[in-house]
Amino acid sequence: MAASGFEGFEKRLELHFTGDEPAAVRMGLRRIDFESLERVLHEVQCTVVSAVGNAHLDAYVLSESSLFVYPTKIVIKTCGTTQLLKSVRPLVAHARDLGLTLCLCSFPEEVAYLEGCLPTNVCSRKASIMRSHMAASHSWHVFTACDPDLVMDKGPAPEDFYTVEMCMTELDRGQMTALTGIGEINPGALICDFAFDPCGYSMNGIDGDRYSTIHVTPEEGFSYASYECVGSVYDDGDDIARMLRKVAWVFRPGAMSVSVTSGSSQVWTRVANALEPLGLKRRSCATDQFPEAGTVVFQSFTARRV
């Protein structure tokens, strides 16, 4: 599915749903009454011209399109002027009435849903999957959308700030429970944290107009910790390096990725140098640019284990 194509001749939308009740799932979306379906199709400017169903699905031939309704899946394929994505929200609402929820189990589905919710003036959109050296599950998925005509004249220029997101796996076992040193990452921040039972930890820090946040899932076999913070181009260049090192030192991950989203800042260049002394070797670096949102640089690292 073309996540960002509004110019294509043919568009295809596939929505997957899931539900708890076996009865809800058995016939599922096929229970959406025809009048409701017609109203949804009216929203996307097409009508049913013919239809047939069997034990497995209902198939509708529409003006310029086709619609297939399975118990837990809807497929719409359209050409011409049909505004496909406008069907997402009403379909999700009808499904909810039947006890079904949208299964956003893939990035294209999530993007489709997001796009279905956005107003038309927010037309500058981009979706991108940025790869790392690791498995597909360690890719960085980005979706941005903005109104290119909107001029933001309040507050500091967005390009003065950047966001750093660190995702860490294969954490040091001892550190997962002790979490010593977390308070030292940004000593000036006001901390608000919560320790979950039996394990897990979340923390928010606020420092002036900037936030930072940590989430730890220490389960054996799939330990994970994330750290996110906001920095400014007017900060001391060493600050970000210090912060990165502190985080890596606290969690001692076997593998990690660092994503930097910024306007024009070159802060991403400092990441690899900051982590190298801790034995974290850079394995990949991917860059992509997003309209109005800035540049995302996604780098992955692995620890050189002794």
Next chain:
Amino acid sequence: MGSYLSSLLGAPAADGSPESSSEPSRVQAFHSTPRWQLHFNKVKDTSQLMVIDFAASWCGPCRMMEPAVSAMASKFADVEFAKIDVDELSDVAREFSVQAMPTFVLVKKGKEVDRIVGAKKDELERKVQKHRALMASS
């Protein structure tokens, strides 16, 4: 076809549909094979055209056609319209080799003369008109 499906549904069963409970509809629904057999045999002995609407309560296209079928039944008062739920009378559905819904089987003197598979309003009307005209001349 899965007769267990409509009982799990909780959705209105065939005999709960609007056409048989709120409005007087010329479409007669059948809920038992013996009753259907009686009716079929009765019509067989006449020269009357019968349209059998095979539908399922869980099938969207069937629900889509309901108003059109009711209207057609009212319009063509000399044509017999019967409705069969494929879960309720699955043996009859099998007998008529119904694979998809809605399926409209046009029958005269007990023999199939035409069939429409799918919610095709115009085609159904056209064929009913055609066989109805033939009926008048026979």
